[in-house]
Amino acid sequence: MAAAVLILTSITAYAGGYFVHIKNKEGEIILSVMEPQNYPVSAYEQKRREEAEAELKKILKPGQQAVYYIKDKRLPTSADSRVLYYYYEPIRHRSYADLAKDIEATGAPLLPEPSYVPEGYVLDHGLIQIQNTPLPNTPEYEKLWGELKERSLKSDEEAGLFYKIVPWSEPASTVLEYRKGERLLRMIAFARTKGSAVQVPSKQAVKLTVKGKEMILSSTSAEDSRKLSWLSESETVFYMISDDPQDPLSEEEFIQIAEGMIREEVK
Structure with missing residues (x-):
């Protein structure tokens, strides 16, 4: 069956001051593109976090969240910046x-x-991601930071990992991941509060209408994955499909996947 799609806009996201957006x-x-933001993290900090989370992965049971602190004089977060990190070990279905x-x-x-995925892709797993808690600048966060900092000061180690398993209460998103060899196809549904616009980082954007629903197909660079984004009718769920830059989907394939996913939503 031919995909029901109307290509409304196909331009550079900010050409002539115009930006691609969707209104309710x-x-x-309710949905628009934004200039990609760069939040640089030093290679050393990234390495230390990866090491810490590899260790936590061995300790945590699926469904558990740890809040952790890295004691290391080479890290700016080891001073009094009150920075804690979160790690959640999801249950993979x-x-x-x-x-x-x-x-x-x-x-x-x-x-x-989805009722359709491109040939060769099979379901690898599905999982639920959580809202990390406690949030920064809350009494609970300050208490936990003080506890982990005190433990690190009492330790004779010059560098080390200090963590606490903390209960969580709110889910943040649901993820489906399909695999074709080393190539990944990902679908995500993010919970959100109605009332503010969702902004998608993008350098190039195409506005589509699929089965009566407006969507934005975007990319930040030729080397990055493309993403098809839209909001639920209630505006409380944000959906995103992303391809693998090493196995890019055609526009038609994005559309066919989305058609199957909105079938149960649009009555």
């Missing part, structure tokens, strides 16, 4: 049926199983 029935912008049960149990955003 009230005329409010090998079938959509098992993921659906977890969605219902946790109240995670519904991510419909």
Whole structure:
């Protein structure tokens, strides 16, 4: 069946001061593109975090969250910047049926199983990501920072990992990941609060309408994955499909995947 799609806009995201956006029935912008932001992290800090999380992965059970502090004089976060890191070990479901049960149990955003994926891709796993807690600048965060900092000061180690397993209560997103060899195809549903616009980092954007729903197909560079984004009718779930830059999807393939995913949402 031919995909129902209308290409509305195909331009550089900011050409002539114009930016690609989508409005709701009230005329409010609910989805738009933005200039990609760069948040540099030193190679050393990245290395230390990867080492810490590899260690935590061995310790945590699926479904557990750890808040951790790295004691290391070479890290700026080792001073009094009150920076803690989060690590969550998700429960990976090998079938959509098992993921659906977890969605219902946790109240995670519904991510419909796509009725179509490109040839060769098979479901690798589905999982639920959480909202990290406690949040910075809260009494709970300050208390935990003080506890981990004190433990690090009492330690004779010049560098080390200090963590605490902390309960979580709110899911943040639901993820489906399909694999074709080393190539990955990912679908995500993010929970959000209605009222503010979602901004998608982009250098190039194409605005599409698929089965009556407006979407934005975007990319930040030729070397990065492309992403197809849209909001639920309630504006409380943000959906995104991303391809693998080493196995890019055609526009038609993006559309076919989205068609299957919105089938259960649009009545």
